[in-house]
Amino acid sequence: MGHTKVDGKPNLKIRMKHRNVDRYVFFALALVSLLTLGTIIYFIFAEAVPFLDKMRLVPEEQGTTSKWGEHFTDTRLGDLFTSTWRPESDREEFFGTLPMIVATTVVTLGAMVLAIPFGLSAAVFVGEVGPRWLKDVFKTVLELLAAVPSIVYGFFGLIIIAPFVRVHLDVVSGSNGLTAALILSIMALPTISSLAEDALHAVPNTYREASLALGATRWQTIWRTIIPSASSGIIGAVILGMGRAVGETMAVLFVAGNAPFLTWNILRPLRPITSAIALDMQESVRGSAHFHSLFAMGALLLLITLIMNWTAEWFHGRLLKRQGLKGG
Amino acid sequence: MVIEAREKHGIEAPSRKDSVEDGMASTRDWVKRKFYGETIIDVEDLDFTYSKVRALQNVTITIPRDGVTAVMGPSGCGKSTFLRTLNRMYEVVPGAKASGTILFEGENLLKTDPVVLRHKIGMVFQRPNPFPKSIFDNIAYGPRIHGLRNKKKLMAIAEDALRRAALWDEVKDRLKESAFSLSGGQQQRLCIARALAVSPKILLMDEPCSALDPKASDCIERTTRELAEALTVIIVTHNLQQAARVSDHVAVFLAGGHLAEFGATREVFEDPESQEVGDYLQGRFG
Numbered sequence: 001m002g003h004t005k006v007d008g009k010p011n012l013k014i015r016m017k018h019r020n021v022d023r024y025v026f027f028a029l030a031l032v033s034l035l036t037l038g039t040i041i042y043f044i045f046a047e048a049v050p051f052l053d054k055m056r057l058v059p060e061e062q063g064t065t066s067k068w069g070e071h072f073t074d075t076r077l078g079d080l081f082t083s084t085w086r087p088e089s090d091r092e093e094f095f096g097t098l099p100m101i102v103a104t105t106v107v108t109l110g111a112m113v114l115a116i117p118f119g120l121s122a123a124v125f126v127g128e129v130g131p132r133w134l135k136d137v138f139k140t141v142l143e144l145l146a147a148v149p150s151i152v153y154g155f156f157g158l159i160i161i162a163p164f165v166r167v168h169l170d171v172v173s174g175s176n177g178l179t180a181a182l183i184l185s186i187m188a189l190p191t192i193s194s195l196a197e198d199a200l201h202a203v204p205n206t207y208r209e210a211s212l213a214l215g216a217t218r219w220q221t222i223w224r225t226i227i228p229s230a231s232s233g234i235i236g237a238v239i240l241g242m243g244r245a246v247g248e249t250m251a252v253l254f255v256a257g258n259a260p261f262l263t264w265n266i267l268r269p270l271r272p273i274t275s276a277i278a279l280d281m282q283e284s285v286r287g288s289a290h291f292h293s294l295f296a297m298g299a300l301l302l303l304i305t306l307i308m309n310w311t312a313e314w315f316h317g318r319l320l321k322r323q324g325l326k327g328g
Numbered sequence: 329m330v331i332e333a334r335e336k337h338g339i340e341a342p343s344r345k346d347s348v349e350d351g352m353a354s355t356r357d358w359v360k361r362k363f364y365g366e367t368i369i370d371v372e373d374l375d376f377t378y379s380k381v382r383a384l385q386n387v388t389i390t391i392p393r394d395g396v397t398a399v400m401g402p403s404g405c406g407k408s409t410f411l412r413t414l415n416r417m418y419e420v421v422p423g424a425k426a427s428g429t430i431l432f433e434g435e436n437l438l439k440t441d442p443v444v445l446r447h448k449i450g451m452v453f454q455r456p457n458p459f460p461k462s463i464f465d466n467i468a469y470g471p472r473i474h475g476l477r478n479k480k481k482l483m484a485i486a487e488d489a490l491r492r493a494a495l496w497d498e499v500k501d502r503l504k505e506s507a508f509s510l511s512g513g514q515q516q517r518l519c520i521a522r523a524l525a526v527s528p529k530i531l532l533m534d535e536p537c538s539a540l541d542p543k544a545s546d547c548i549e550r551t552t553r554e555l556a557e558a559l560t561v562i563i564v565t566h567n568l569q570q571a572a573r574v575s576d577h578v579a580v581f582l583a584g585g586h587l588a589e590f591g592a593t594r595e596v597f598e599d600p601e602s603q604e605v606g607d608y609l610q611g612r613f614g
Binding site for chain 1: 415422443444446451457461470472474519522523526
C-alpha cells in the first residue's frame with residue numbers, strides 16, 4: 001500500500017504539471033483563432049465606420065467635418081439604401097447600395113430554390129434509400145465538387161451555362177442573375193447534401209426500427225421520423241450552403257453581368273455585393289468615400305452571415321429543447 | 329367466430345404441398361393438443377443466415393395463441409434473430425436471409441408484405457426507443473401512419489394503450505411533454521403502449537428489461553402478464569428467473585441456432601429432456 005503511494009506520487013505530480021501545460025497551449029491556440037476573428041471584424045468595421053459616420057450615424061452637433069468635399073455632407077444614412085450607385089463621378093457621387101443588396105438576395109434565393117430540393121433529395125436518397133456503394137461514390141463526388149476552385153466554376157459558367165441560358169431563354173446576355181444562381185446552386189450543393197446526409201446519418205437506428213416495427217413504410221419512416229429528427233442539422237446544412245452562396249465572389253464575378261442597376265428580374269445582369277467589392281477595390285482611391293463604402297458593404301455581408309449563423313444556432317437550440325434534450 | 333376464423337386461416341388443417349411431412353405434422357398436432365388449445369404461429373424448417381453465418385438451423389416450432397412464450401438461450405444462440413424473423417425486422421440488416429415457412433393467419437409470412445405484417449405483429453426493443461416527440465405523439469404515431477386523423481379517436485386510443493401499459497396514471501397530465509422526460513422504465517412502457525396502439529395480435533419483446541433496474545423490470549413483467557390476457561406475447565430473455573416468472577411456455581435455443589426444447593415452462597424447468605438444456609437452466613453456462 002505504502003509502496004505504491006511513494007511510487008505514485010511523483011508520477012502524478014509530473015502528470016499534473018503536463019496537463020496544465022497542455023491546457024495553456026490549447027487555451028493559447030483557441031485565443032489566437034478568437035483574436036483573428038475579432039481582428040477581422042474590427043478592421044472591417046473600422047474601415048466602414050468613417051463612411052457610415054459621414055452618413056450621419058453620428059449627430060452633426062458633435063462636429064464632424066467632411067474629408068471628402070462639400071457635397072458629401074448632405075448624404076444621409078438612408079441614402080445607403082437608395083438605388084443609384086455612382087461612386088466615382090465628376091459631378092455628384094451616389095452611394096446607393098440597394099442594387100447590390102437586391103442582386104445578392106435575388107441570386108442567393110435563386111440558387112437556394114435550385115439547390116435545396118436537389119441537395120436534400122440527394123441526401124435522403126443516398127442516405128436512406130440507395131445502396132451502400134452509392135453512398136461511397138456520392139460522398140467522393142461531393143468532396144470533389146467541393147474541392148473545385150471557384151474560378152473553375154466561373155469558367156464553366158461563362159463557357160457552358162451562359163451561352164445555354166442566352167440561347168434557350170432568349171435574353172440579350174447570358175451573363176445574368178440566373179446564370180449566377182445556377183453556378184451558385186452547383187457550388188452550394190455539396191455543402192447542403194453532405195451536411196444533410198450527415199444529419200440523417202446521425203439519427204439513431206433505433207428510431208428507424210421503432211417506426212418500421214409499427215408498420216410504417218420506408219417513406220413514412222423518412223418523412224415522419226428521420227427528417228424531423230434530423231431537422232436541426234438539415235436547417236444548418238441549408239444555412240451553411242446559403243452562406244457559401246452569399247459569400248461566393250469569383251464565380252459570380254464571371255457570370256452575373258455586373259450591372260449596378262436596381263432590378264428584381266433574375267434574367268437581367270446583376271451585381272451582387274461580393275462582385276461589387278472585388279470589382280471596385282482596385283479602382284477606388286484608398287481612404288476615399290468610395291473605398292470606405294466598399295468596406296461598409298463588406299461589413300453588411302459579414303452581418304448577414306453572422307445573422308444566418310445565429311439563426312442556425314437558434315433553430316438548433318429550439319429543436320433540442322423540443323426534443324427534451326436540453327433543460328427547460 | 330373464433331372457429332370460423334380458424335377455418336378461414338386454415339390453422340387446424342393447414343394445406344401443405346408435401347405429404348411427406350404428415351408424420352411431422354401429426355406430432356405437432358399432438359404437441360399442440362397437449363400444451364395449448366390453439367396455434368398462432370407455425371414455424372417450419374426455418375433457416376437463417378447473416379451473409380454467410382448461419383444463425384438459425386431447421387427451427388420448427390408452434391407458438392400457442394394463449395399466454396406468454398419465452399424464448400431463451402445463451403448469447404449468440406439466435407434467439408433475437410428468431411424473434412426478428414417473426415415480424416421481418418431482420419430485413420433492415422443487409423445480407424440477412426431467411427428460408428422455410430412461418431405460417432401466420434394461413435399465409436407464409438416470409439412471403440407477405442412486411443408493412444401489413446408489422447401492423448399485426450408489434451415489437452418492443454431491448455432499449456427503450458421513444459421518438460423525440462411528445463408522449464402523445466409517440467403513441468399516436470402508429471394510428472396516424474395508418475391514416476387516422478381524428479383527434480378524439482387518437483386520444484381514446486392513447487388512453488387505452490397507456491392504461492394497458494400501466495402508464496396512464498403517471499403521464500395523464502403531461503401527455504404534451506417530451507417522451508425523453510420519462511424514466512427508463514416509463515419509456516419502455518411507453519414503447520409498449522406505442523406498439524399496442526395499432527392493436528397487434530402478437531407482441532414481440534426483445535429483452536425488454538435488459539436496460540432497466542429490477543423495480544422497473546418487475547413493473548414490465550406484471551404488465552406483460554396482463555397483456556397476455558388479450559394478445560399473444562413472445563418474449564426473448566436471458567434471465568432465467570424472469571422467464572420462469574413471466575412465461576407459460578418456453579423455447580430454449582442452444583449454440584448454433586438449434587431449437588433444443590420447447591414446452592410448458594414448468595415442465596421444461598423441472599424436467600428438461602436434454603442434459604444440455606438442463607445445464608443451461610441451472611445456470612451452468614449462458
